Amino acid sequence: MARTVRKAGVKEVALSEVKDDLSRYLREAAEQEIIITRHGKPAGVLIGFQSEEDWFDYRLENDPRFLERIAKARESLRAGRGIKLSDVK
Numbered sequence: 620m621a622r623t624v625r626k627a628g629v630k631e632v633a634l635s636e637v638k639d640d641l642s643r644y645l646r647e648a649a650e651q652e653i654i655i656t657r658h659g660k661p662a663g664v665l666i667g668f669q670s671e672e673d674w675f676d677y678r679l680e681n682d683p684r685f686l687e688r689i690a691k692a693r694e695s696l697r698a699g700r701g702i703k704l705s706d707v708k
Contacts, residue, residue: 629652630651630654631653631656632653633655633656634657637653637655637665646667647667648665648666649667649668650669652664653665653666
């Protein structure tokens with residue numbers, strides 16, 4: 620599964636600024652995570668996606684059903700059930 624590579628750093632922005640110019644911060648969030656603060660304390664994170672594929676990857680990485688299937692598959696492989704990649708034709 621691909622992982623979005625973000626440019627360096629995390630930016631902190633006050634909630635009042637984000638509310639005033641959300642569109643701008645969504646564009647910026649495609650490049651770096653933006654921590655939204657309320658009264659100077661972290662209150663949330665704004666993340667953006669550079670492509671639909673990034674959005675799809677995010678959804679998979681945060682879908683409990685998908686994560687459960689991955690865990691079961693890994694458990695099965697550890698138990699010796701599975702096919703070696705070299706045996707796949």
